[in-house]
Every structure is written in structure tokens, then in C-alpha cells.
Amino acid sequence: MKKTNVLFEIGLEEMPARFLADAEKQLKSKTMEWLHSIRLSYQAIQTFATPRRLAILIKEVDGKQPDLEEEAKGPAKKIAMDDEGNWSKAAIGFTKGQGRSVEDIYFKEINGTEYAHVHRFTEGKSASELLPKFKDVILSLTFPKNMRWSTGSLRFIRPIRWLVALNDEAIIPFEIAGVETSNYTYGHRFLGDKVTIKDAISYQQTLADQFVVARxxxxxxxxxxxxxxxxxxxxxxxxxxxxxxxxxxxxxxxxxxxxxxxxxxxxxxxxxxxxxxxxxxxxxxxxxxxxxxxxxxxxxxxxxxxxxxxxxxxxxxxxxxxxxxxxxxxxxxxxKQSIEKNMLKLERMVFQESLGTIADKVSRVITITEKIAELLGLDDSLKTQAQRAAAISKFDLVTNMVNEFTNLQGIMGEKYARIAGEEEAVAIAINEHYMPRYANDQLPESTIGSIVSIADKLDTIVGCIAVGIIPSGSQDPYALRRQAMGVIQIVEKQNWSITIEALLTLVENLFQGLGLAKDDIKIVEQNVLTFFKARAAYLIRSEEIEQDIVDAVLANGIGQISNTIAKAKYLTNRRADPTFKPVQEALVRVIKLAKKGKDKGVDVSLFENEEEKVLYTVLQEVKKPYLKKLQENNFEQAIELLAKLVEPIDSFFEHTMVMTEDVEKKENRISLLNKIAKLVLSFADLSEVEWKQQFTS
Incomplete structure (x- = not known):
């Protein structure tokens, strides 16, 4: 079978540079899908894109589709034939639809019932018959912005000026918006000429001779x-x-x-x-x-x-x-402008309709900054610097330079603050509080910059969610996802011994006090926590942690993020350890049964066997040292202490009926299990972790 090379080129008025890469990618993917749909094989595809053209070269295309031989199933025999053996209308219609006749019918038994079948042969179409349909691929291309031109109805990125469609040297005929395909193209607008393409494979060199680098x-x-x-x-x-x-x-x-x-x-x-x-x-x-x-x-x-x-x-x-x-x-x-004068102008700049002006935002950021500083136990000097940095963090938004170059916000603030005689730490923090500005951007280095950055971002996130602005799909006009990730990353980098929940609570309380929340504060709190947990999960997964481990360590909240990530890594290392399996199984059994009731306190006088007493005694022995090791982030020794409960737990379940008909004893036993479960869950919800057995050959 003869193979050919096929070329398509769309000649256009100059396209915006930012659209070219995606258009080229679309052209390739849609062409591959189209070739698959028409069952036309090829060896390779090469795409080209310049401001004035999109093109694709399909190498070694088969001359025709492969023939198809298929078996078509029809009606059951009792429907295809009457009692006298005559063909029914159903049988005749079935064969006609397959391009066959009733003489071609044969029966095959399927699950005890005979069905009519015929062999169907479809001869493959030639490539020359199929290739003109490439017009549909061109028309399927999408762009962020389209335009119409002349009196036509076609909407496209830019007016189409010429079309090239070649099967080797033969022109593939079709037209779009009154432009018919041909074998000529145009070189560089000023250095090149109109030129004929000898055949598809010579396309790139033909353009090179006309001062066009096509790739x-x-x-x-x-x-x-x-x-x-x-x-x-x-x-x-x-x-x-x-x-x-x-x-x-x-x-x-x-x-x-x-x-x-x-x-x-x-x-x-x-x-x-x-x-x-x-x-x-x-x-x-x-x-x-x-x-x-x-x-x-x-x-x-x-x-x-x-x-x-x-x-x-x-x-x-x-x-x-x-x-x-x-x-x-x-x-x-x-x-020439003072910082104070610029700050006054912020009172006329709206941040968000329900959240007030930029000046209102700055006021909230100052308060949040003060509370975070207190939470971290900063000395008075650092607190004062942090408050000043928060107070003047947005003054450069009204400067001429930032108005002209918005990406310089913070950068110019740092420089102007330094010129105005502000403390160096304050000037640096003004710039740092915008970090990270985009994914994988650098994080603030200084403590002050980190605090103000978190305060600013939390004000935006909690504020927007409080007034009903929650990102959905690709819609995130205030970049809340990026900002939430920034908060978590900054806390992790600074290795602060505070939980994400503590930060969220102090901001939520501020908005509740100001009466800005449109929903009930409990709903706002839940929405904010859910939003942050999704970002925390994303961050933990980026450490090559699997989803079940992520769910386990986040089951009871985000906590101190650096500790949470460390727990996830520890569990990842232990999940395939055979010595960890019995520990996990025993503790998971406790967690699941503990859900049957609540901890109402343990009454040792209600114990009726030695196993209950032993389990309670061992629990008392490991509790304090376990919590101490957990606080020290010594997870290895913490789990070793929990492992001391495994044997007493197994003996307890072997000799004790937890769900006894005696309600008092049942609740006492569930309370005991709840106390153990609470310890385990303070580390992670091990019931979420899937045991992974390693096989060796």
C-alpha cells in the first residue's frame, strides 16, 4: 500500500503570541483524534506555528482505511422466523440494515438462545476521499478570543488568508470562509514572497528559503x-x-x-x-x-x-x-509623597464591596498581625515592627510606579519605605508580605514579613468566604487557593508551633465581631477549614504521600503542618513494615468500636475480668510518656509506646464482650476504648491507612 505525506497549513493575519502555543497543541491533539476516528494510520506528526500560520505535517499516511470484517447480531431466531420457517420483517430489516440479505443469516446460541447473525464487510475508503474532511478539524479549533471579518459568519482567531492542503504534491480540495485550498503559501511578510510548495515533505525548507523559521x-x-x-x-x-x-x-x-x-x-x-x-x-x-x-x-x-x-x-x-x-x-x-498621605488615599480604594476599602482591610490586617504576634510570643520590639509593617503594607498601591507596573507592588513599597526612613525590617516586610506571588515563588524570610503575609492572606480568604465568595472550578478571582497554600507553606517554613486552626479561629472571631459574615459563623468556620484542608492535602501529596495517608493525618484537623507532614512520612515508611501490621490492626479495632459510644468516664469498679484491669493499667502507664514523645515529634518512640497496648487489647477482646446487654458495663468498656482511641487519633486515624504487603521473589 502506497504511503504519502500530508500537509495542512492555515494562513492568517498575525495572531497574538500568547495564543500560539495552545493553538499548536490543539491542532496536534485534534488531528490525532481525527485520524483515529477515520481509521487512517500514519507514522509521525509534526506541527508548526508562527504569528501568521498554523500547520501540521502528517508523515507516512496509509493510502486507504483497512477493510472491516465484522459480525453483526440480530433478532432471536423465534423473532427472525415464523413457525413455518419464513423470514420475518425483523429479519429482513436487520439484513438490509447490514447491507446483506436473509440468505446470509446464520444462527449462534448465546446464553441458551439462538440469535441471527451476518458477516458484514466494509471496504476501507481511500485517503483522498477522507482527507478533505480535515476542514472539520480546523473549524473545531478554539481560542480565548475570536473575530468575524467581512460579511462571513465564521468566527476564528484571525482572518484566514490562505489554505494549503497537500497529499504529497496533490491538492486536497476544500474551502473555508471563501478561501480554497491550494499549494502555495507566503513567506516572511517583508522578506519573502508567495511561493509554491512542491510537495508536503518540502514545506519546512520552502518556508526557510522565504525567511520563515516554521518551528x-x-x-x-x-x-x-x-x-x-x-x-x-x-x-x-x-x-x-x-x-x-x-x-x-x-x-x-x-x-x-x-x-x-x-x-x-x-x-x-x-x-x-x-x-x-x-x-x-x-x-x-x-x-x-x-x-x-x-x-x-x-x-x-x-x-x-x-x-x-x-x-x-x-x-x-x-x-x-x-x-x-x-x-x-x-x-x-x-x-515627593509621604507614606501617611498615600495611606489616606487608600480610603477611596474599594477592596471588595462587602468588605470595604483597602484602608478597612489594612485595619483588619493590623489587628490580625497583633494577634499572631501574641500567639507566637514575640518581644515588644518585634511586635512594634510587625504592627508598623502591617499599617503601611499597602501604601505603595497609590504610587505612580505601581499604578503603571502592578507587578511592582511591595517591591516599590520596600524601596519607598527605606527612602522615607522606615526601619529596615519594616521595609523588607512590606515586600515580603506579598510572597508567594505565584506558584513556586519564594516565601518570606523574615518573621515580620511572614506574619504580615499570613495576616493579609487570611483576611482575604476568610473575608471572601464569609461574604459568600468561594472558589468553584476554575473560578477564583481573588486567588484564594494560591493564598491559602501560601499561608500553609509559610507556617511550615517558619516551623511555628501553632496550628493552622488557631490562626483561622482568631481571624474568624475578628470577622464575627465586625459583623461582616453573611452566613452563620459556624458555617463560615466549616467552609474555611474545608478549604484549607484541601490545600493542606495538596501540599502533603506533593511530598509523594498517598491519599489514604493524607486522609489519616488530616482526619482530626491540619494541626501544626510541619508535624502533620512528618507524621505522613513516618506512616508511609511504616505502612509496609510487617511488625507494624499487628499494631495497626489492634488500634484500628479500638477506633472502630469506640465509635459505638462516647467517653463517659471509666469506673474501675465495673471491671469484671483481669483483661479489663490490665488494659486500663497499661493505658495509664503509656499515656503521659506517649503524649510527651508526640509533643517532641518523636513518632517512632510514640508508636512503640502505643504498641505496648496491642497484647492487652487482643486479650481484652478475646475475653470481654464489649457490646454486652448490661448497659452500664457496655458504656464503661466503650469509654475505655474511647480513651485509647483518643490517644491514637491524636497521632492519626489509622483506620484510614491501607495495609500494603510487600512481596519478594
Missing amino acids: SEDRKASITAQMNELQQLNNWVIPADADLLEEVSQLVEYPTVFSGSFSEEFLIVPEEALITSMKEHQRYFPVLSGEGKLLPHFIAVRNGNDQNIDTVARGNEKVLSARLSDAMFFYQEDK
């Missing part, structure tokens, strides 16, 4: 190589920035890297502002010295060759100079 990975590699040359030539350091590299590579079809310079006078502006201006406004890469100091140079990428590159560089320098002049103006103006 985004090749463009990234070219940009990186050219930047490395500039680094070595000038002894510069160009910081790696995967996101910016990705964006720039999707803005060009033929990348040429060049450098430019700006006046050293701009270096008095904080380098974060200069770098942000270069990256966000101009898509330039900053240049650093070997010591990490910002230099008055930049790296840019041209969509074209190196002809007149010096002129291009000068033009970019003029544009950047104007941008940096704005940044310098903002910086100079911001320095």
Missing part, C-alpha cells in the same frame, strides 16, 4: 544562540527568562537578535522598574554585569534579517528612552 522551538533555539554570542562578545549576563523567550519567539517568524543602549542617568531608578519597563512594554531582555548589576543595555529580537540592524537598534533605543523617562518621572514624583 517555534527552532526560533527559541536561534534566539538563545544569538544571545549567547552577544554575552560572550561583550562579557554580559542576560538572565534566563523562559516566559519572555516564549513570547518573543511567537512574535517573530525570522528572529535576529540585536543589542541597544540607554542613558546611564536612568540607572538611578530602581532596577526592578527599569527591567519591568523593558520586559512588559518592549519585550526586551535586560543586561547585567558579572556581579549582577543592571547595565545600560538591552537585548531585543527583530522579525527579519540583520540588514540595517543599526538603524533598527537606534529606533528601539528612542522608544525605550521615552519609556524610561516616564519611569524616572514616576519615581521622582512618588518620592
Whole structure:
């Protein structure tokens, strides 16, 4: 069977760079699904994406579908034939639907009943007959934003200007929005021409000859190589920035890297502002010295060759100079404003309709900060610094620089606070209180920064949930999930000996006192705890802990998160240990039976056998040392102490009927079991842990 190479290209007006990667991924996955659905085999698929095109090359495509031979089941024999052996309408209709006749029927017995069957043969269609249906794949592509053009009804990312569809050198015929498929494409908008593609396999080289690097990975590699040359030539350091590299590579079809310079006078502006201006406004890469100091140079990428590159560089320098002049103006103006004056402006900035202004939020954060500081037992000096950091944590939101570059919030706050003469610890905390700003971002280092960060995040999370804003699906406008994860991660990093529940309670009490909660406070508390437990579970799973262990350690709350994670790791190591199995089984039996009642206190005078007395005595012996070891996070010795209960527990169950008809004795025995269960559950709910046996060959 002859195999061919198939090419499809969608030529478009320039697409937004941020949409290209997903569009290319969609094109590949939808094409693979389509080929599977039409039963057309192939060897490999290669995709291409530039601002002006999406394309896919399908290599070694079969010339036709495989033929199909199937067995079709029809009606039961008693329905297919009458008593005289004549074929019924049901039998005739069945065979007609299969493209056969009643002469082709044979019977097969299934579960004691005979059914009519026929063999059905379907000849495979040729690839040339199937390939025009690729039009449906193109139309199935989705984008965050679409547009219509001319008088047509099609909505697509950008107007379609040309379509290429080739089966080797033969054109595959179809049309979309009045554009018919052909074998010609367009090269670089300024350097290339309209060009005929000889055959599908020559697509990439044809575009290369027309100044188009069709693969985004090749463009990234070219940009990186050219930047490395500039680094070595000038002894510069160009910081790696995967996101910016990705964006720039999707803005060009033929990348040429060049450098430019700006006046050293701009270096008095904080380098974060200069770098942000270069990256966000101009898509330039900053240049650093070997010591990490910002230099008055930049790296840019041209969509074209190196002809007149010096002129291009000068033009970019003029544009950047104007941008940096704005940044310098903002910086100079911001320095003229006092922190106190900026704080007053926060009274006019709404945080959330039901939760008031940013100034209202700051007031709550101050209170939460004070309570956390008390909970941690900080000295008066640190408390004062923490309160000051909380009080001025948001003042930079009204500065010109943050208004222009929102990602500099906190960063500029730190710098302006330092200029205003604030204590260094306070200035640092203003920046740190926004951390982590995104997944895998750095966490605050200082105690003060950590406290204010947690206070700010808890105010947002509890406040939003209290007024009914609970994330669902992908909807999380206030980034509550990320902020909750940040709270847990900060507490873990700082290794504070406070529980997550204690932090939540102090914030919930604040909102209850202010009367801001729309729901009953008990409902708010439950919703907040459930929300945080989901984030804690996610964090523990990231430590390669399985779900049953996660459920076990979180059964009675999150607790001190570092301890909870340590417990999970300990259980993970012990779950396959044969010596741990009898301990777990005995303790789990206690936990399950303890649920039959409550601890109403143990009356030793009601014991009627020696086994009850022994179990109670051993419990009294291990209780205090067990809790002490648990408090010291010595889980190994804590479990060893619980293991001393195993033999007395087994003897107890062997000689004692717990669920006796004597109600008084039954409740006394359940109370005894509850006291043991309470000790076990203070470590973890072992009934959630699945025993895992290890087999060796």
C-alpha cells in the first residue's frame, strides 16, 4: 500500500503570541483524534506555528482505511422466523440494515438462545476521499478570543488568508470562509514572497528559503544562540527568562537578535522598574554585569534579517528612552509623597464591596498581625515592627510606579519605605508580605514579613468566604487557593508551633465581631477549614504521600503542618513494615468500636475480668510518656509506646464482650476504648491507612 505525506497549513493575519502555543497543541491533539476516528494510520506528526500560520505535517499516511470484517447480531431466531420457517420483517430489516440479505443469516446460541447473525464487510475508503474532511478539524479549533471579518459568519482567531492542503504534491480540495485550498503559501511578510510548495515533505525548507523559521522551538533555539554570542562578545549576563523567550519567539517568524543602549542617568531608578519597563512594554531582555548589576543595555529580537540592524537598534533605543523617562518621572514624583498621605488615599480604594476599602482591610490586617504576634510570643520590639509593617503594607498601591507596573507592588513599597526612613525590617516586610506571588515563588524570610503575609492572606480568604465568595472550578478571582497554600507553606517554613486552626479561629472571631459574615459563623468556620484542608492535602501529596495517608493525618484537623507532614512520612515508611501490621490492626479495632459510644468516664469498679484491669493499667502507664514523645515529634518512640497496648487489647477482646446487654458495663468498656482511641487519633486515624504487603521473589 502506497504511503504519502500530508500537509495542512492555515494562513492568517498575525495572531497574538500568547495564543500560539495552545493553538499548536490543539491542532496536534485534534488531528490525532481525527485520524483515529477515520481509521487512517500514519507514522509521525509534526506541527508548526508562527504569528501568521498554523500547520501540521502528517508523515507516512496509509493510502486507504483497512477493510472491516465484522459480525453483526440480530433478532432471536423465534423473532427472525415464523413457525413455518419464513423470514420475518425483523429479519429482513436487520439484513438490509447490514447491507446483506436473509440468505446470509446464520444462527449462534448465546446464553441458551439462538440469535441471527451476518458477516458484514466494509471496504476501507481511500485517503483522498477522507482527507478533505480535515476542514472539520480546523473549524473545531478554539481560542480565548475570536473575530468575524467581512460579511462571513465564521468566527476564528484571525482572518484566514490562505489554505494549503497537500497529499504529497496533490491538492486536497476544500474551502473555508471563501478561501480554497491550494499549494502555495507566503513567506516572511517583508522578506519573502508567495511561493509554491512542491510537495508536503518540502514545506519546512520552502518556508526557510522565504525567511520563515516554521518551528517555534527552532526560533527559541536561534534566539538563545544569538544571545549567547552577544554575552560572550561583550562579557554580559542576560538572565534566563523562559516566559519572555516564549513570547518573543511567537512574535517573530525570522528572529535576529540585536543589542541597544540607554542613558546611564536612568540607572538611578530602581532596577526592578527599569527591567519591568523593558520586559512588559518592549519585550526586551535586560543586561547585567558579572556581579549582577543592571547595565545600560538591552537585548531585543527583530522579525527579519540583520540588514540595517543599526538603524533598527537606534529606533528601539528612542522608544525605550521615552519609556524610561516616564519611569524616572514616576519615581521622582512618588518620592515627593509621604507614606501617611498615600495611606489616606487608600480610603477611596474599594477592596471588595462587602468588605470595604483597602484602608478597612489594612485595619483588619493590623489587628490580625497583633494577634499572631501574641500567639507566637514575640518581644515588644518585634511586635512594634510587625504592627508598623502591617499599617503601611499597602501604601505603595497609590504610587505612580505601581499604578503603571502592578507587578511592582511591595517591591516599590520596600524601596519607598527605606527612602522615607522606615526601619529596615519594616521595609523588607512590606515586600515580603506579598510572597508567594505565584506558584513556586519564594516565601518570606523574615518573621515580620511572614506574619504580615499570613495576616493579609487570611483576611482575604476568610473575608471572601464569609461574604459568600468561594472558589468553584476554575473560578477564583481573588486567588484564594494560591493564598491559602501560601499561608500553609509559610507556617511550615517558619516551623511555628501553632496550628493552622488557631490562626483561622482568631481571624474568624475578628470577622464575627465586625459583623461582616453573611452566613452563620459556624458555617463560615466549616467552609474555611474545608478549604484549607484541601490545600493542606495538596501540599502533603506533593511530598509523594498517598491519599489514604493524607486522609489519616488530616482526619482530626491540619494541626501544626510541619508535624502533620512528618507524621505522613513516618506512616508511609511504616505502612509496609510487617511488625507494624499487628499494631495497626489492634488500634484500628479500638477506633472502630469506640465509635459505638462516647467517653463517659471509666469506673474501675465495673471491671469484671483481669483483661479489663490490665488494659486500663497499661493505658495509664503509656499515656503521659506517649503524649510527651508526640509533643517532641518523636513518632517512632510514640508508636512503640502505643504498641505496648496491642497484647492487652487482643486479650481484652478475646475475653470481654464489649457490646454486652448490661448497659452500664457496655458504656464503661466503650469509654475505655474511647480513651485509647483518643490517644491514637491524636497521632492519626489509622483506620484510614491501607495495609500494603510487600512481596519478594
